[in-house]
Amino acid sequence: MVPLSHYLILSAALFAIGMFGALTRRNAIGILMALELMFNAVNLDFVAFSRYLPQTMLQGQIFAIFVITVAAAEAAVGLAIILGLYRNFKTVNVDEINLMKW
Amino acid sequence: MKLVVLVPLLPLLGVLINGLFGSKIRGRAHLIAVSASGLSCLVAFLVFVRAVGGEGLDWDLYSWLEVGDFQAPIGLLVDPLSAVMMLVVTFVGFLIHVYSIGYMHDDRGYARFFTYLNLFMFSMLVLVLANNYLLMFLGWEGVGLCSYLLIGFWYEKQSAADAGKKAFVVNRIGDAGFLLGLFLIWSTFGSLKYADVFKAVDPALGTGIYTAITLLLFVGAMGKSAQLPLYVWLPDAMEGPTPVSALIHAATMVTAGVYMVARSHPLYNLAPFSLDLVAWVGALTAVFSATIALVQNDIKRVVAYSTISQLGYMFLGAGAGAYASAIFHLGTHAFFKALLFLGAGSVIHSLHGEQDIRRMGGLWKAMPITAWTFLLASLANAGIFPLAGFWSKDEILFNAFERGLTVPWLLGLVGAFLTAFYMFRLFFQVFTGPFRGDAHVGHHLHESPPNMAYPLVVLGLFSVIAGLAFGFPPDQGLYHRFVAPVFETAHETAIEMAHATISSQVGMAALSLAIALLGIGLAYQFYIRRPELPSALAERMKGVYLLLLNKYWVDELYQAIFVDFGKNVCRFLWGVDSRVVDGAVNGSSWLTVRLSLLSAWNDLKIVDGLVNAVADVIQGGSLRLRRLQTGIVQNYILAMALGILGMVVIYLFIFP
């Protein structure tokens, strides 16, 4: 049986990778993907906990389901925003999108 | 007796009327003013008579200032001393009012002039009649104000305005001392009423406190009565109209100091050091200014310096404890010095404003009344028997000698000699010999109109008889017996002294008389017999001559001193103070200006600067921080991540 800690480390790694992507990808869509990675990491934790903790009512899994749903919604809105933005800016590179600063 | 309240109030009434409606009644302003002063003179005389009858009055009209255990009433005091002063002031004042009608008749500030004059009468009478030091101080400042206004009467003249301010500010320095004196009196005796204070006087307090009080008061006196070293303002004060010089700067105001010292004699009697100081300052001033008077060429300035020196005699007398004599001299001096000024005034009047005696001469024929009265006044001033000046001055010298103040006494004799000399130098220069002014003035020489002439005559009369009438025999004349109760302590000594050495007194009198005659003779020698001598002498002793001509460079000396003190930080404020005096005088005093500029700069740069600096820092920070806002979203995310990292690290490792 795999110890819980392994899952935790794994999800932490996944989270970190996602975070790195969010910090560095220039492409807005890339950033969205990275965010999805982070959500997955969290979900992994949830499920792992709900499996390993004693006396649980599957809250972990429920939570994970909702997280997935919300993530989907967020992704949809995000992509819509990106599309609209692309119409005006003709680019999706976030470091070129800085009309407003200071 | 309570009529006395009218004495100051009448002039005040005049002030109000002229002040409010002066612009309307222009030419007739004198009616109000003169009648006001005349009436108050009358009332004063009545009161005086009652006072001679032995009545006195110490009357609190109402409580002026009452705070906690401090109270000072508005109250009048009539005792022989104040009665005499009151009479002198009102009488001379009245005469000078009359004289001014003629003298000022074509001035555009006619009404204003009489307003000020009445205001002065009022303040002076308050000063004299006050029954407590605070009210006296009110009068004291009041007369200062009036002298300021009247000296600067012709304010378009820069010099006049300056002189006025100089006078006021110098007086203010004196007043500062006076004020401190008042505080000390109050905190020592718990009251400012003469009665309470003098009742509370007891030697047990030790001389220290008395010396402190009296010295502080004397500072005030020095300022007001133009004694060394605060005399500088009086000569300049001659910028004012001549009647003003006569009234304020000869007869009344400048003698306030003497009056104050005499009034405070119970305190002075317990402070021998102060007495000696007073005497010394008096004697020195007497000689000092007399020497300056020797060479001055402005008729009024000569008289002015002679005034200073006569004031010196009065202080010598007061210092010698002969307060009565001091006041006596004050009275006689009021007559003949006023006379001198008015005479000078009428001379200037007929010469259309010419004041330089080198451009006069031979006026005897043209204006006999002026000449005669002027002669009498000069004799009196020189102290020639049996004129008024003789008696009073002789008494002072005698008392000084008896008091063992030998050096001051000698100085006094020297002063007497010089006085006689410069008075007659002046007289001969002005009235004898040929006329040295320009011709067209020479043709219009004329005697002054009656309303100017009569006062001369009256004053002349008094200058002659005053001494004999009131002051003979010395120390026991009518006057002395009248004022005796006030000064009993000092007086008794004088009495028995007199009994002891009547012979020596006569000898003394003879001596001073001789000296005076000597002076006159010398003057005669110089200016009648051999007119070339003076210039020759001046050539020979150029240094001395210049020294005197430039009044010992005292003003310049002050500058130097104060600059040096100004450098010294602990003298800092005093330095500023004194600089302000002269600084305010000649409009630019670099030390004060420098200091003030410095403080102004400091104000702008340092104090304000700090605040602005803070503001700048904030502004700057604002701009810097603003730059963090790059507008690139991932930088923001990074900031967030860093924040998280920081917090975790802090919590896990720094404060576990």
Place this chain on the structure above:
Amino acid sequence: MTQAFNMADLSTAAPEVILSLVAMLILMLDFIAPRGKRDWLGYLSILGVLLTLIVLIRRWGAPQSAFSGQYLSDPFALFFKIVFLISAALILLMSIGYLKEEGVDKGEFYGLILFATLGMMLMASAVDLLILYIGLETMSISIYVLAGFLKRERRSNEAALKYLLMGGFSSAIILYGIVMLYGLTGATGLKEIASGLTRGGGQLSNPALILAMVMLAAGFGFKIAAVPFHMYIPDVYEGAPTPVTALLAAASEIAGLAILLRVFLVAIPGLQDRWVLLFYVLSLLTMTVGNVVAIAQSNIKRMLAYSSIAHIGYLLIGLVAGRPLGISATLLYTLAYALMTLGAFAMVILLCVGEVKGERIDDFTGLAQRSPMAAAAMLIFLLSLAGVPPTAGFVGKLYLFGAAIERGYVWLAVIAVVNSTISLFYYMKVVMAMYMRDLPPTGLALSSSRPLRVALFVAAAGTLVIGVYPGPFLDLARASVAGLW
């Protein structure tokens, strides 16, 4: 097994139910609404909000929990909901005219505002992390859309994108915090978590717990725009349509504050001595940075953004000072803050006519001559923001600083006070423009929208009333925190 819907639960949650129904109604009516005539949708939604408000107020009383203890309607929640609903109503009033001005002819705008409000109300009532999360996301997603609503405006797009990306990131962070708590206690209900932690015994120094705390603080810190998680705020404020900016400033930040308070006070009170320090620092940073940077701004929306950051700093003081005084002070201040901020943004909308967007401070030049009343209103808002009596802002600050002083956080109070002096500096820049410069020859056009004027009036009146007669509001705030623990 309880049944899916029981009336009790529904009636407890009646306000939310009503609001969601209204929102959907709006969306549906939008289809049949004739083009160009959609104002009435706005008015309708305002009615809905007011209805909700009435229902809400009638629920005032003892705490009632519903939906198997995930939803709690206690005074604390009710207070925040009142704030949200008032803000929502005012914002709707503003938007009617604004949309006309911007030529946006969509009823969804109102619907989305209502959805956002709904999300906030859920957050306020959530005593379970799941509800909390979903409420949060409902609010956020609606606002993402609203921020990008002006599709032709590039700045609007940019604002939406930035907000979206940062929001996604922050919700991931929050989720991680939540999962840590779940892992430690096996529960998602706040009370359960608290009890679980205490049962766990010596867990208070447990690094996982610390990690959870920090993650939550960061995530919520993002929502309430606390330094250093504030950086998106100015850009989003500037880019988003002004009513949405108002929504962000006045409602969403406060909602974030609500969950922040609830979670930290109910779920992990054991860590108080830890997170007090944390928020002490955050509050210092937040108010200082906010005020200092605001000085350099020339765009009033950005300026207000920074000023709102600064106010979050003040609000955190209350959390630091802790129960009960501090918390009630925070609540009172949220109310004041909402009113005055909304008013300020309403002014921006009032000036937003044609090309003039009313966003540069210079656009206010000479307003006093153009319309003294409007200028006076703005003056009230600015003074209130600066904390000058007799305005709501003053009472709130007084109460906050008082709480800090009482707890001995003197330095915090002193710095706050210094900050409010600094803030005066940039608020007065606007006042100078309004009063002390002359009307430009071109004149100054004002939006003619009547509802907007109503909103202005309400906000100004509220600000003054709270300032002059704060008694009832104080009591309300105190009562609201009573049942919190």
Place this chain on the structure above:
Amino acid sequence: MTVTQAVFYILAAFTLGAAFLVVLATNIVHSAIALVFTFFGVAALYILLDAEFLAAVQVLLYVGGITILLLFAIMLTSRISARGVKILNEQAGISALVVFAIFALMAYANLRGIVPAGSPPPASYATASLGRLLLTTYVLPFEAVSILLLAAMVGAIILARRDREKD
């Protein structure tokens, strides 16, 4: 080491590798594909954790929904496989450091903090109870999330649709 462990490690490696690819792939399309693999890996891990239902949801929603959306968006936005443009911004270096530090801390916290509470309870096929829970205990989030989805849908439509008014 048991079979499950072996499987776990393989899956873990697979997932992480795919994740790295997502973040680092030069071509955005590639990273999208890699994302799909990551999702699959995670789904497999769910199964390993006896959460079949969740695995199914994962595959359906993510692989079936989100990835397709993403690919569409990519097609619509980026000119096809824009070569040579750098895909990471200039703060990559510092980000790497920060992220690694955070990862280390998270790992540390997890290892120190989370005590494995004995042996896990025997696996129970929970799908049915999940469904029931969703409609009873968790009905409120269920309804709420539906509203959320509605809002998201409306919003997405508004933003994505070209307004007829102008162009």
Place this chain on the structure above:
Amino acid sequence: MNVLQFPILSLIAYLPVLGVVLIFLIPKESRGAIRWTALAFSLASFVASLWLPAHFDAATADMQFVEQFSWIPSLGVTYHFGLDGISIWLVMLTTFLSVIGVICSWESITERLKEYFAFLLVLETGMLGVFFALDFFLFYIFWEVMLVPMYFLIGVWGSDRRLYSAIKFFLYTLFGSVIMLLGILAIYFHHGSQTGAYTFDLLRLMTVSYPSTPLFTLLGVPFSFQDLVWLSFFLSFAIKVPLFPFHTWLPDAHTDAPTAGSVILAGVLLKMGSYGFIRFNLPMFPEATRHFVPMIVVLSIISIIYGAMVCMVQPDMKRLIAYSSVSHMGFVMLGMFALNMQGVQGSIIQMVNHGLSTGALFLIVGLIYDRRHTRLISELGGLSKQMPVYATLFAIIMLSSMGLPGLNGFIGEFLILVGAFRVNYVWAAFAVTGIVLGAAYMLWLYQRTMFGALENPKNAALKDLSPREMSTLVPIIVMCFWIGLYPSPFLSRMEASVKNILTRVNKVHTAEVDPSGSGLEAPALSSVEGCAEPCRSGPPQMHPLAALPSLEPR
């Protein structure tokens, strides 16, 4: 003990606001109506305020005409108005000067009349409120409300650098007051924790004594709770007074304010600071007060001399007068912290005097500014030839501000100096220097503007004062003479209250404060009236010279 049945104080305070409402109803065009309304209401509140001294009971130190209603019970805030011997004259001064202010703006203000008079009246209400308020919350509200209209008066109707000056004024004062707010909160909570009753009511806060045991020592100076709170108040009030290092806002504000603004600023606003000291610092924190006496005295002496010296070189009349206010307010502070009857009463009366004479001086400058649109001394000169009436009035005002006996200035300065002297003659000596300097710069100013030949052709055609303009100055001058010659009505009404405060300040070991006698106000208060013949304070050998060392600034 409100002798009147109706709330007279509120009436006085809110009449102006009523006026504001009316003014807003008047259309912009009818300027006359606006002016007259403003005048009417300020006058009304002045007339109403005449009631106060008439019905004032000088025998008691209690608050009179008290009005108290509950306001914010949950915070213990009450609406509490009251009047005692300290505030009464400042109130009179306020109403009086407000009328003057309205009249003097009659023609000089031309644009945006409505707002101008509105702000002026609001300002009046604010000031009155500050003097009436007996509840810290109320006090603070009025205190700040007062700032806003002043800020606008300077910023909108001011001259050259008005924006800068306005914001500077606002920031300085606001900074001070928020610090004070913290102090208020501190005592509020301390009192609450002591008595369990949380209240902002001044009178009740005064009942407890605040801990004066040192908490920590900084640079060798021990600081106690009282000291810290005292300092927080001090900062606010010292900025307002203004005391030496905090005074830099004053010249700017004065220089750029419109005439009425300067008049009220100098006349009343500066008094807020000194009033605050005497109303709060002295009675509430006696130990701290005594602790800080040396600091205050040094600062005020610096202000006196420093202000006077800066006056010397000012080219701008208004600026000069502004600095002279610094000097005069220095006297006020000095007197107050002599902590004896003479000093404190002197400083109160001096507040009034300064209000009158400096206010009048600003009017004088305003008059010439209306004619010539310059304040530069160098531009003027020889005016008295052209405008004799103006010159005369100017002269009288100048003399009163120089402290010439017989005019009001003297009364104040003399009492202050007496008070200072009996504590420490060195203080008095320094302060007296200030008097001399005062004479110097005032006379110099007068000479440069009024005397000399009238060179500048621009001045040749100046008209003398119109009746309206005289009507602003003459009343002030009358007051000057009244106070100067018969101050008893003023002094007697404040005596009881001052005694009461001094009893509080000196209640513990007065010897330390003043051995020479001011101490006697404290324990032997009753005995003061007792002794009819001039009271010696203590035995002869205890005259100040002997008692000094213990008083040298620590």
